Amino acid sequence: MTETIAAAVEVTGHLTKMAIAPGQGGGPARYTLRAGEQRLELNARLGRPLSLVWSGAIACTHCGRATKKSFAQGYCYPCFKRLAQCDTCIVKPETCHFFAGTCREPEWAERHCFQPHVVYLANASGLKVGITRGTQVPTRWLDQGAVQALPVLAVETRQQSGFVEMLFKEEVSDRTNWRAMLKGDTAALDLPAERDRLLARLEGGLANLRERFGADAIRVLDEAPVALDYPVLEYPTKVVSHNLDKTPEVSGTLLGLKGQYLILDSGVINLRKYTGYEVKVVA
Template identity: 55%
Template sequence: MSSAVIDVQGPLRKMPATPGPSVAYQLKLGDTRVPLNDLIGREIQLDFDGEIRCINCDRRTNKSFSQGYCYPCFKKLAACDTCIMSPERCHYHLGTCREPEWGETYCMTTHVVYLANSSGLKVGITRQNQVPTRWIDQGAVSALPMFEVATRQIAGLVEVACKAHVADKTNWRAMLKGDVKPVDLVAARDELRRLIADELQALRKEHGADAIREVDDSGLDLAYPVDTWPVKIATHNLDKTPQVFGRLEGIKGQYLILDTGVINIRKFTAYNVRLQVFDETPATQDLFSA
């Protein structure tokens, strides 16, 4: 094996991504960011040294909870409450939020209910300022907003109404195979609005006419930097095999696609990892910054 031309380490974080003709990714290890798109075709190695530190308190933990937290933080932080996964169960209005100030910032703010095509048609919600990041993280090839909603809880209630007709989960294996069939999202949006008209009327009556506003944006198409799509999905797990090696063949969602398998970087948030990149070429010089 040739010597490494990039050799950095630090705690993994969710990959920052920027939309463009092809989504531009960085691998974030602590304060260091390594641009990844130019490394496609290179051999890379990830080594997990066994250390996991909570992304909130920096306490060392043997296990990561809710993508990067130690168990005490997992139990006390609002960001780890069950209503994060089930927003319709938000209980801020009952005065029982674990962290009311956090709830003001993240829940009592405008959310978007959207349709996306990642492994097929799905519905989802996200904070308005997380568009299009949320769509990229899910590997959507196209997405468009349906509603702007006053709070996270109301967005969750609209999503519940939509889930009677549309899936709310991504089939990540199908998403990574790259053969996602096109979906007419505008037509799907219009039909879904018709199907949930009664539920929308009831929610507006309860929460106010302006609590749910229709959005008619044209949406966004997204392309990902992938040279070779996997035919069969094999996964790398740093808990079981702390060293991952292979040729980087693409990036989609929060997954690195290697010729030896795929790895979900977000799953291993807070894991202390060493990245090495091999096969020196001019394009690999001065690629990372602290």
């Protein structure tokens, strides 16, 4: 019996970020596009035509209300102004104002901010530092397109992770160069060696934080580095990005998946940026 080529599949709905599962046995990550309740397994669509059309509608990812514009990658304006998850202290956790009594949603903070966090080193386009809730490992790294990652410190709260990250930022970037990440020529790093070097340099600052938050609050981890692989047939030599707001119809041959990007032969598109957009995807 010959294997038949799967017919094109169509999914319609409001986008949420792609679900990315680590590959089995060192294989490439598994990508699932999510449009409303519908799902499209993307790995099987590599090398095939894909089209994505935005209807012009956007629904808030939190409340579902229609919104003309998306704020903070998927929220309506009222939610953007009201929700703790849209506050600036989420991006800059060291500015947490919970103890000033001004947290937008103290109960949400209890569940999300007052939880163990991890400070990690990753390599997506070179060495970077990052923070995430313990439960978001390795999802966070896959979302960023990191090819290597290493948890370095465990801390008790999001705010503490912000203070630790501030220290690391004196020595290392907290940004990914997404164009470089999508070119796929990131040189491998010795993350344990980088960790040891940085911990030695930042010893004084970490000691100060332990004095403030308690000796057990900020713990050095002894973990092995993680390697992450992505399903990519071909990386672009020049990275051109699609913008649905300007051109609501995108099509091309799907050449790869990395971070929250689709790599098409016609350009790349960051699907996370279009969270809440109502699309029809045919692949």
